[in-house]
Amino acid sequence: MSTCGSHHYHAFSLHWVSEGLLIPELPGAQYNTVKATPSPSIAIQEEDPQRWPELAAGAHDTPFLQMGRGDLRLTVEGIARFRISNADLIAWQKADGSVSDQDLRTFLLGSAVGALMIQRGMLVLHGNALERNGQAIVCMGHSGAGKSTLAYALMQQGWRLLADDLVAITPDGQVLPGIPRIKLWHDAAKAFGLDPDALPPIRQGMQKYLLLGEAIERAVQPCPLKALYLIRQQRRDSNDPDDSRISRISNQKRAALCLRNQAFRPRFVRGLGQEGADFIALARLQQRVPLATLPTPRGILEMQSWLQEQSLLSAAAEAQSADDKDA
């Protein structure tokens, strides 16, 4: 339900102004503090794509993506078109009148916001970030690796959510509080003892659900990053003790490759011409923060009890290196 007027939000240490479109997933910003806030402002507004300037074909374009320096166009067929430009504007248009605001927001808050953060020179990783004692860890993994399930399991153990899916890190190594929501599949929600029927689906008819608002304990301040983890599922029938051990990835080349692979949409980074900046940011991060594999058990109960035994703020730095074995 679009409404008239501007809606103000605060996320990623930025001020967001959405014209006409309510975005309840984003934390609200008090209007009277808005003017006093020095943080830059991002505009989210509807625009007619016909009026967008022509964009020359780029080397990294796909049939759904066109990119140039500082300008990215994304088409989500049957849902919406997006233009993210100038590091401060997300323009959108729905495919037709039948598309719900919720459908629009699903893609706006994922890829469009991610593209904007990349344009702003942030290091954007595909993972989740959690906070404890004012310090952050980031757990990374491709689609289907179990990122959100892990994030929720950690929250149940007292960690607070900084960001899920899309993690933005400043050039000086601070993790920014992002969008405070977790998307959980039906089976994962049930395994956690939640009633999927009582949760809002991410989109009408889908069996993937949103946890937000009071269901989320969130961290609101940027936090220094202490450890990076790469999620790897344990084998169910493994007898190898190494299979359940956190191991450090200390080989520089391997760590660099691993981090590059875990960037949020590496194609955006290349297409937007940010690869050089991103490379430097990754190299700095790699020097500063230890990277390790996180072998999560497959079952949720097993994962919870396994996590209880880990001290994730320090485990990556203390873990034995896996490189000797791999070499």
Add this chain to the structure above:
Amino acid sequence: MSAPEPYWYLASYPKSGNTWCRVFITELRRLAGLDSAEATAAAQQEEQELRLNRDLATGSIVSSRHWLDDQLGIDSSDLSWAELDKVRGRAGHQRALYAECLRYHKVHDAFVSPDSAGRPVVPVEGCRGAVVVIRHPADVSVSLSHFFSWPLERCVKFLLDEQAGLCRSSKRGGQQVRQFMGTWANHVHSWLDQQQIPLLMLRYEDLLAEPQPSFSRLAHFLELPAEPTLISEAVGNTSFQTLQAKEEQEGGFHERPDGCERFFRSGRSGEGKEELTAEQLAQLEEAFAVTLEQTGYV
């Protein structure tokens, strides 16, 4: 867009020899000196992961979420299966995601799905062709039963199921998207009857019984070196016995996949006739009579 890379499909119903063909191709390219040691190692690692992962998750399978997310620019798990099948066929095939020797994409999807509106589920633009590997459905049932740890009866039902697919659940995530297959015959026909890309049909049974001419045809079709000595060396290095021994040696007990005792299990043909009941055999042969005849099984 970046320059299109030539690519091919290795399309098959699961457990019909797809991985065996890919291992052969990697070995042939290695012997012919077409790939660097690194590229070969990457391809071998890929196959190793395929064999050790029960979810059939590999990077270069066309149903890989990682690849689709990259092409679509979104999280593909935010789309329903029906929405995805409509756009999958237009995902591109630019380089960058795959090493040279991984240009042979494994596919278990049927060529079209009920959700793809008559269009191919897989991209066809720039595709040089599809190798369609088929295997007698009775043997497929036996192999499936070992792979998925399913009773034989369930496997026979699966082959006959008009809605059958892999990774069908929409209640959990995973590294692959839903792959619609339909019945075994539907799957075979969807590939053999399509007119959009060149086709080479290979029967698993022929690869076993007459490896030299069969693998030569494969090499020719894929525009790979096909000198008889090269083929015979690659065939020897990727025989079932060799692959089994390698699996034993490399994987060992500790890394065997969940539930599945070994990937390269027997490789024999004819196990279906030995292990299926007469009734189960009759069910398959009756339901697939036309296809079995067209593909030379009866």
